[in-house]
Amino acid sequence: MSSTPAPWSQEEFEAKLRGRSTSYHIHHPFHVMMAAGTLTRAQLQGWVANRFYYQISIPIKDAAILSNCDDREIRREWIQRILDHDGYHIGGIDDPGGIEAWIRLGEAVGLSRDDVTSLRYLAPAARFAVDAYVNFARRQPWQEAVASSLTELFAPHIHQQRIDTWPTQYPWVDAAGLHYFKQRLTQARRDVEHGLRFTLDYFSQTRALQERALEILQFKLDVLWALADAIMLSQCEIEIKGPKAKVAP
Template structure:
């Protein structure tokens, strides 16, 4: 009698609707808008020094977004996909000098009283923030396209957070020049479009339960990166003269 050994069969994939629901649940439960520091910021409870510390360290994250997007672009298999993702780099870096999201964040720093050259040098960047940002960039460098793109799905929650930021800054921090808030306003529309594009890719690429679970885990990792950034800022000593 011959016994045939069958390879174990993994769990069946979730339906597209269930998979999308699980992806959306991650930022709903773990996005950094729930962090105590962000809650304090949005309620107007931060000192000038604390807010400047956040801007300087968030800028370190923002300036690395086009770097991670370049790494993702290099992994994409078709010209159409690369063109689509390349637009993200152009929006952050600008097509010309003095344009783009990075420039808008520099102007937010200047509107808050920070020195532009100090921001570019990263003088105030905390070790924990460097570690978190390096971890995210290296994740996009080393992981396959599915996971790298899935990690970007924190953008699902970004438009609402950007609206909250604009309202909080206008209401509670009038000492910041209004023009500095352009970095938030631009991401309201960009974040919605970017998340829709990335979600379509992830839903189409993740064909097995293992693929789907790795995509959800990648999104959890990205939420942890943003949470760790705020942990570092929240525990920093921010003297009023900074």
């Protein structure tokens, strides 16, 4: 009699993946403060400035997945993620993409384009966390990198939260800057449908693979949590050093 546990059903496996939502950074103290409207102007600006590094790293991460992937059908779907962030001009349709939308979010909170794109306010620990994720996508099997994307299961909630709360909690933010969050509502749901379908099929071959997928998802959740830690701590340093060190007046 084999002692190897049988794989969970796909329904059980999906429930376990979704159950990791308790580790999503929506529960991080910094994001709780953001939703409650208690961040200062400098703190919100610092978050936007630091998260820009994550935004520009997403298409690099996705390109790494494509470079490792030998499945044409996966590549045909996955490439849309790069276009979503980098933008495109195809057949007369001009989409500036998510990176440009994030720069406009920066402008909406009172930063200049150069403040955002220069990365001058990027905390070293934030860079380290994001680079760890990109390096994971480069070095691990592409199937594992696909599974790491499943934090998108939880993303629509946090995007909707910002859309709902920022106009009242941060009325000084130009509402046009919320376009990034609005477009990601649709894009994230589409992306997770593809990534989840693949993960449920591929990793359900054995219990060991399913448990590995859960470990990978937790790794990505930890990256996002560490990124929030880095941003929050960098803002504490700004306050300690005094108002002259703030991102913007």
